[in-house]
Amino acid sequence: MNGASTVKCTTSPTIHPTAVIDPSAVVGAGAVIGAHVTVGKNAKIGAQSVVGPYATIGEESTVGTHCEIREWARLGFGVHVGSFCEIGEAAFFLGCATIGDHAVIGRHARIDFAVQFGAHAEIGDGAL
Numbered sequence: 001m002n003g004a005s006t007v008k009c010t011t012s013p014t015i016h017p018t019a020v021i022d023p024s025a026v027v028g029a030g031a032v033i034g035a036h037v038t039v040g041k042n043a044k045i046g047a048q049s050v051v052g053p054y055a056t057i058g059e060e061s062t063v064g065t066h067c068e069i070r071e072w073a074r075l076g077f078g079v080h081v082g083s084f085c086e087i088g089e090a091a092f093f094l095g096c097a098t099i100g101d102h103a104v105i106g107r108h109a110r111i112d113f114a115v116q117f118g119a120h121a122e123i124g125d126g127a128l
Contacts, residue, residue: 013045016053025057028065046083064101076113088125 011029015021021039028047035053039045043057046065051057055073063069064083073087076095081087085099088107097111100119105111109127117123 022059034071040077052089058095070107082119 013027013029013031013033015027015033016035016037018035019033019037021027021033022041022043024041025039025043027033027045028049030048031045032050034051034055037051037053038056040057040059040061042060044062045051045057046063046067048065049063049067051069052071052073054071055069056075057063058076058079060077061075061079063081064085066083067081067085069087070089072090074092075081076093078096079093081099082101082103084102086104088105088109090107091105091109093111094113096114098116099105100117100121102119103117103121105123106125106127108125109123
């Protein structure tokens with residue numbers, strides 16, 4: 001091989017064995033699902049997104065492509081996260097919220113029911 005290394009390429013998601021994913025959920029190509037993650041009924045996680053340990057993606061929720069959902073984050077029922085978003089550690093969404101593309105939600109933020117954030121929104125750490 002003359003010093004060349006063999007690279008394994010895959011488009012399949014990487015799912016930690018302790019993750020619990022409902023059979024109706026869809027996990028996109030190249031997504032990474034961490035330890036002890038829970039993904040609810042009819043939830044969808046986009047390609048190349050990363051869901052950190054102990055996070056929860058609720059029923060009917062969607063996460064766009066190239067997102068990072070940090071550890072302990074909780075997306076309640078029907079939360080819709082656009083593409084290229086970052087949801088901070090232990091952020092909590094009650095449900096039916098919509099987050100536009102490229103948004104950043106800070107650590108420990110608490111987002112009420114049915115809130116909408118547009119594209120490029122930035123919500124600080126600990127926001128209520």
